[in-house]
Amino acid sequence: MYKEVLRSITGIEIWPLVSLAIFFAFFVGLLLWVWLADKDYIDEMSHLPMDSDQSSTPNQLNHDTLK
Amino acid sequence: MELEKFSYDNKIVKYFAIATVVFGIVGMLVGLTAAIQLFYPIFNFDLQYTTFGRIRPLHTNAVIFAFVGNAMFAGVYYSLQRLLKARMLSDALSWIHFWGWQLIIVAAAITLPLGFTSSKEYAELEWPIDIAIALIWVVFGINMIGTILKRRERHMYVAIWFYIATFVTVAVLHIFNSFAWPVSLFKSYSAFAGVQDALVQWWYGHNAVAFFLTTPFLGLMYYYLPKAANRPVYSYKLSIIHFWSLIFIYIWAGPHHLLYTSLPNWAQSLGVVFSIMLLAPSWGGMLNGLLTLRGAWDRVREDAVLKFMVVAVTAYGMSTFEGPMLSLKNVNAIAHFTDWIIAHVHIGGLGWNGFLTFGMLYWMIPRIYGTKLFSDKLANFHFWIGTLGIIFYALPLYWAGITQSLMWKQFTEDGFLQYPNFLETVTQIVPMYMLRAVGGLLYIIGVLVMAYNLVKTAYAGKLIANEPAEAPALEKREIVGGHWHAVLERKPIIFTSLALVAILIGGVIEFVPAFLIKSNVPTIASVKPYTPLELHGRDIYIREGCNTCHSQMVRPFREETERYGEYSKAGEFVYDHPFLWGSKRTGPDLHRVGAKYPDSWHFNHMLDPTSMSPGSIMPPYPWLFEQQVDADLTPAMISALRHVGVPYEEGFEDQANALMSKQAALIATNLKKDGIEIAPEAEIIALIAYLQRLGTDIKVKGVANQNVSSTQEGGN
Numbered sequence: 189m190y191k192e193v194l195r196s197i198t199g200i201e202i203w204p205l206v207s208l209a210i211f212f213a214f215f216v217g218l219l220l221w222v223w224l225a226d227k228d229y230i231d232e233m234s235h236l237p238m239d240s241d242q243s244s245t246p247n248q249l250n251h252d253t254l255k
Numbered sequence: 256m257e258l259e260k261f262s263y264d265n266k267i268v269k270y271f272a273i274a275t276v277v278f279g280i281v282g283m284l285v286g287l288t289a290a291i292q293l294f295y296p297i298f299n300f301d302l303q304y305t306t307f308g309r310i311r312p313l314h315t316n317a318v319i320f321a322f323v324g325n326a327m328f329a330g331v332y333y334s335l336q337r338l339l340k341a342r343m344l345s346d347a348l349s350w351i352h353f354w355g356w357q358l359i360i361v362a363a364a365i366t367l368p369l370g371f372t373s374s375k376e377y378a379e380l381e382w383p384i385d386i387a388i389a390l391i392w393v394v395f396g397i398n399m400i401g402t403i404l405k406r407r408e409r410h411m412y413v414a415i416w417f418y419i420a421t422f423v424t425v426a427v428l429h430i431f432n433s434f435a436w437p438v439s440l441f442k443s444y445s446a447f448a449g450v451q452d453a454l455v456q457w458w459y460g461h462n463a464v465a466f467f468l469t470t471p472f473l474g475l476m477y478y479y480l481p482k483a484a485n486r487p488v489y490s491y492k493l494s495i496i497h498f499w500s501l502i503f504i505y506i507w508a509g510p511h512h513l514l515y516t517s518l519p520n521w522a523q524s525l526g527v528v529f530s531i532m533l534l535a536p537s538w539g540g541m542l543n544g545l546l547t548l549r550g551a552w553d554r555v556r557e558d559a560v561l562k563f564m565v566v567a568v569t570a571y572g573m574s575t576f577e578g579p580m581l582s583l584k585n586v587n588a589i590a591h592f593t594d595w596i597i598a599h600v601h602i603g604g605l606g607w608n609g610f611l612t613f614g615m616l617y618w619m620i621p622r623i624y625g626t627k628l629f630s631d632k633l634a635n636f637h638f639w640i641g642t643l644g645i646i647f648y649a650l651p652l653y654w655a656g657i658t659q660s661l662m663w664k665q666f667t668e669d670g671f672l673q674y675p676n677f678l679e680t681v682t683q684i685v686p687m688y689m690l691r692a693v694g695g696l697l698y699i700i701g702v703l704v705m706a707y708n709l710v711k712t713a714y715a716g717k718l719i720a721n722e723p724a725e726a727p728a729l730e731k732r733e734i735v736g737g738h739w740h741a742v743l744e745r746k747p748i749i750f751t752s753l754a755l756v757a758i759l760i761g762g763v764i765e766f767v768p769a770f771l772i773k774s775n776v777p778t779i780a781s782v783k784p785y786t787p788l789e790l791h792g793r794d795i796y797i798r799e800g801c802n803t804c805h806s807q808m809v810r811p812f813r814e815e816t817e818r819y820g821e822y823s824k825a826g827e828f829v830y831d832h833p834f835l836w837g838s839k840r841t842g843p844d845l846h847r848v849g850a851k852y853p854d855s856w857h858f859n860h861m862l863d864p865t866s867m868s869p870g871s872i873m874p875p876y877p878w879l880f881e882q883q884v885d886a887d888l889t890p891a892m893i894s895a896l897r898h899v900g901v902p903y904e905e906g907f908e909d910q911a912n913a914l915m916s917k918q919a920a921l922i923a924t925n926l927k928k929d930g931i932e933i934a935p936e937a938e939i940i941a942l943i944a945y946l947q948r949l950g951t952d953i954k955v956k957g958v959a960n961q962n963v964s965s966t967q968e969g970g971n
Contacts, residue, residue, distance in 0.1 A: 207764050211503065218499055222492045234491035236338060236412040237481050252492050 282317030308800025344401030417474030449828025563614030570606020595656030626716030647694030792945025
């Protein structure tokens with residue numbers, strides 16, 4: 189049944205391809221960016237919640253900066 | 256650089272926290288009542304306002320929107336101000352948000368027991384309240400985005416992205432799913448029908464879980480877990496990937512709630528594929544949370560806050576593993592419509608939302624009161640009794656779900672159903688329902704202990720209503736360059752728009768074909784709109800929440816067509832505004848119940864279910880025999896339905912009531928033959944008319960009972 193329904197929509201074949209392309213492009217871009225991201229910047233970002241709190245040790249390293 | 260002095264608003268946090276605890280207790284007590292009703296039907300109190308069908312939506316709305324909602328707001332208002340080094344945009348907006356939200360909750364607590372419901376799960380509230388929700392939600396959004404715009408911290412921490420995605424997506428979901436045509440002040444008909452209505456509803460339903468129960472709490476996790484552990488999140492890079500992949504993928508997964516239904520197959524497959532993909536970002540996030548505690552596990556032994564958070568994140572991992580598994584069609588065939596699903600959502604609700612909320616409150620309340628927690632011992636007691644409660648809640652229901660499903664599917668050697676009487680499969684699992692209630696009770700005891708502990712803490716300290724803070728103002732100069740994502744984090748409006756685009760793509764690709772189908776759904780010539788009397792009956796069915804326990808969707812399995820009759824076709828639901836497929840079978844499916852029993856059977860059954868089915872756990876509905884159908888409403892019902900596309904002829908509303916009396920008189924005469932006297936205006940007559948109509952349209956030519964071969968085709 190669903191095949192007839194699908195066939196009757198013009199250009200339906202392109203839908204999955206379009207969605208796949210969008211996903212692929214976005215995630216490749218995202219992964220590349222994360223891979224290349226500046227360490228100091230990442231470190232600064234991950235410490236944002238700690239900054240407002242005096243009790244935290246300022247130079248704690250996390251996984252991103254340990255490498 | 257000059258330091259600016261300002262203060263954080265803790266008073267609003269306090270109020271949302273109080274609302275969280277109060278409505279948490281109320282919502283859970285209502286849940287416990289519903290749980291008890293399932294093994295002691297006497298606790299329905301023979302009152303229309305307290306039957307399971309009305310209590311269950313009250314429970315779900317209370318715990319989702321009142322308990323979890325207020326917890327989300329408390330957590331967001333505390334963390335957002337500190338992450339942005341700014342007070343909320345406007346105190347007035349904060350208080351409009353607070354009181355507006357509580358008023359909506361009160362309105363829900365009044366209208367749901369009164370039977371004003373749209374029947375759509377987690378979106379039961381009628382249209383005036385829907386509008387109020389939209390307005391208050393926008394107030395929250397303006398307040399949040401306005402605060403982001405006047406921030407003193409250049410970059411937005413990942414928690415804030417989750418808050419933004421929550422705001423944007425819930426707004427879109429709520430507005431789209433609430434499209435309806437009003438009949439009266441507290442009655443409306445969904446703008447969509449049948450298959451499309453189901454698709455929209457579960458796109459909403461699934462993403463309400465995603466963007467009301469998950470993304471805001473992930474934001475809270477990314478703030479409070481590092482705070483409580485006093486160390487930065489394990490990997491900030493992972494959190495970026497977690498965010499974008501989660502919001503991109505979640506929005507597509509809704510159709511996994513409709514596997515093996517009349518929803519077109521391509522949409523079902525789309526839902527399955529994306530649900531499986533969801534496992535990756537979910538577990539990425541879970542591991543990121545747990546690994547944040549590396550090197551701090553010794554503190555988890557002593558610190559109740561961390562204990563709660565560890566179990567919360569673990570529960571998140573468990574339910575996000577279970578979710579994709581349940582989306583596999585072969586697993587779904589067993590689990591759907593059973594208590595397995597109830598167990599699954601409570602791992603998420605009690606474990607993830609509940610425990611993260613408790614951990615957050617234990618950490619936050621002493622801080623805004625400038626003191627220490629009243630009793631660590633009581634907090635630890637709460638942790639253990641709560642954990643025990645979750646186990647006692649979930650395990651019996653997993654057991655019950657699988658047992659019942661296997662009983663439904665069991666055939667004898669001769670090829671007959673082993674348990675042809677649905678009730679047998681219910682009485683089998685009643686002991687499990689009792690154990691579940693014990694689990695719920697344990698969990699509530701823990702919450703009560705927490706309430707006591709927090710109140711004591713508050714009295715020991717003094718609220719720092721306006722906590723002083725200082726930070727340099729954000730320089731106005733334009734910073735050029737940086738990585739594109741870093742640039743993005745400096746531009747909240749663009750960020751918000753991108754998040755919106757991400758979630759809309761999924762929605763559009765799912766809906767556009769589904770709505771194009773409209774003209775192509777294989778129409779069945781014999782399917783006709785409901786008669787006026789049946790419409791009233793259908794409204795009563797909705798009012799009493801019958802769909803809470805009874806599905807109207809016979810799946811194309813041999814054991815279902817044997818038990819219920821011909822499997823359900825998409826074309827049969829074209830006039831169903833809203834659809835009533837249901838999601839749980841506490842009682843049998845009703846799609847083919849029409850013409851199965853005599854009118855008198857339904858009459859006696861609704862008056863006292865145990866008279867027709869000894870041992871039934873269904874409550875009696877005595878008020879249906881005293882209350883009368885509101886005939887004044889008929890014309891408005893007809894014209895509202897015409898507006899949403901049901902082809903009633905012009906002028907039909909004027910003859911509708913005459914037609915209705917005729918059909919009602921027929922049923923009354925029919926009952927009289929069996930020695931039953933009842934006024935034809937009584938509500939029970941309308942309900943019988945509707946039940947007797949159900950699923951009979953395609954029976955007209957006698958296709959119903961020769962379906963074995965066609966069934967197997969449909970199943971493959």
